[in-house]
Amino acid sequence: MESGIVIKSVGSRYKVMVDTGRIIECLIRGKLRVRELRTTNPVAVGDNVLIEAEKDGRSGFITEVLDRRNYILRKASNLSKQSQIIAANLDQLLLMVTIILPQTPVEFIDRILVTAEAYRIPSLIIFNKTDKYGKPDIEKMEHLVSLYSQIGYECFRLSLSEGTGLEELKKAMKDRISLIAGNSGVGKTTLLNVLDPNLNLKTAEISDYHKQGKHITTFPEMYKLPFGGFAVDTPGIRGFGVVDMERNEIYHFFPEIFRISRDCRFYNCLHLDEPGCAVREAVEEGKIDFLRYRSYLSILYDDNSKYR
Numbered sequence: 001m002e003s004g005i006v007i008k009s010v011g012s013r014y015k016v017m018v019d020t021g022r023i024i025e026c027l028i029r030g031k032l033r034v035r036e037l038r039t040t041n042p043v044a045v046g047d048n049v050l051i052e053a054e055k056d057g058r059s060g061f062i063t064e065v066l067d068r069r070n071y072i073l074r075k076a077s078n079l080s081k082q083s084q085i086i087a088a089n090l091d092q093l094l095l096m097v098t099i100i101l102p103q104t105p106v107e108f109i110d111r112i113l114v115t116a117e118a119y120r121i122p123s124l125i126i127f128n129k130t131d132k133y134g135k136p137d138i139e140k141m142e143h144l145v146s147l148y149s150q151i152g153y154e155c156f157r158l159s160l161s162e163g164t165g166l167e168e169l170k171k172a173m174k175d176r177i178s179l180i181a182g183n184s185g186v187g188k189t190t191l192l193n194v195l196d197p198n199l200n201l202k203t204a205e206i207s208d209y210h211k212q213g214k215h216i217t218t219f220p221e222m223y224k225l226p227f228g229g230f231a232v233d234t235p236g237i238r239g240f241g242v243v244d245m246e247r248n249e250i251y252h253f254f255p256e257i258f259r260i261s262r263d264c265r266f267y268n269c270l271h272l273d274e275p276g277c278a279v280r281e282a283v284e285e286g287k288i289d290f291l292r293y294r295s296y297l298s299i300l301y302d303d304n305s306k307y308r
């Protein structure tokens with residue numbers, strides 16, 4: 001019996017990195033203890049598992065999944081009620097965004113942040129491709145940096161092409177398990193290639209015409225960082241997040257809205273048009289950013305088809 005961490009899962013095949021750093025191809029043996037979670041995958045990237053390796057030392061079986069500290073889910077498909085665990089046992093989520101090439105919509109940012117809040121996973125925001133930004137793009141980035149830092153999310157300005165901002169980011173990743181999320185084409189996989197040049201992972205230029213990524217990464221996969229820690233590269237997830245949330249708890253995951261909601265007249269205020277709503281008042285006074293309030297409404301009405 002050996003213990004290890006699941007670094008990749010495709011269908012019913014798993015790659016497990018054992019404590020020595022060796023990678024073993026595994027299947028599941030017999031019946032794993034099934035949890036209450038209604039998920040399509042019983043074992044996920046980031047899971048700590050016990051395995052029985054075959055004599056060849058290259059293949060084996062997962063016999064037990066140890067308890068998860070946390071996990072992050074996404075809907076398995078548009079209509080499905082089932083969800084899929086993207087990764088488990090995370091220290092933090094690194095949300096990579098770009099102002100241009102491609103443009104990351106604010107609603108997309110907020111959906112991911114809300115999801116991470118719901119699973120109590122701290123998020124950091126990375127603005128990548130700053131080498132391509134003109135003056136208006138920089139202004140837009142600075143607006144978002146100040147907005148999100150005030151809420152409590154640490155922000156990084158990064159250019160992977162030029163290497164600027166990399167040292168600070170490495171410090172934040174060292175010895176931690178990070179999930180790298182973000183829309184297709186922002187540079188998630190490029191970050192891993194820069195952090196560990198031996199990886200040589202596949203990346204691709206965004207399309208000339210639509211200025212969108214091409215969904216190059218197709219499965220979450222975890223990599224060991226040469227300076228300590230792990231990072232999970234993920235596909236530019238379209239239908240990310242906001243799984244099974246009650247209407248009246250969505251605002252709990254917008255920290256600045258939640259703080260102010262304590263002053264609403266009604267305890268069950270949804271911050272729409274109720275009398276004495278402190279949140280509406282704060283939006284009108286500019287104390288809560290309108291973009292954030294708009295994201296809140298969009299999740300409340302689950303109008304997420306645009307951001308898939």
Ligand SMILES: Nc1nc2c(ncn2[C@@H]2O[C@H](COP(=O)(O)OP(=O)(O)OP(=O)(O)O)[C@@H](O)[C@H]2O)c(=O)[nH]1
Pocket residue numbers: 128129130131132158159160161162182183184185186187188189190191202203204205206213214215216217218234235236237
């Ligand atoms: N100019 C510039 N280009 C960058 C930077 N970082 C990444 N790129 C380019 O952006 C393109 C997309 O990068 P990827 O790493 O494939 O993006 P991804 O987020 O992994 O995309 P998916 O796997 O499709 O989700 C590649 O052509 C990279 O070379 C940067 O800082 N500046």
Ligand SMILES: [Mg+2]
Pocket residue numbers: 188189190202203216217233234235236
């Ligand atoms: Mg990728």
Ligand SMILES: [Zn+2]
Pocket residue numbers: 261264265269270271272274276277278279280
């Ligand atoms: Zn209210």
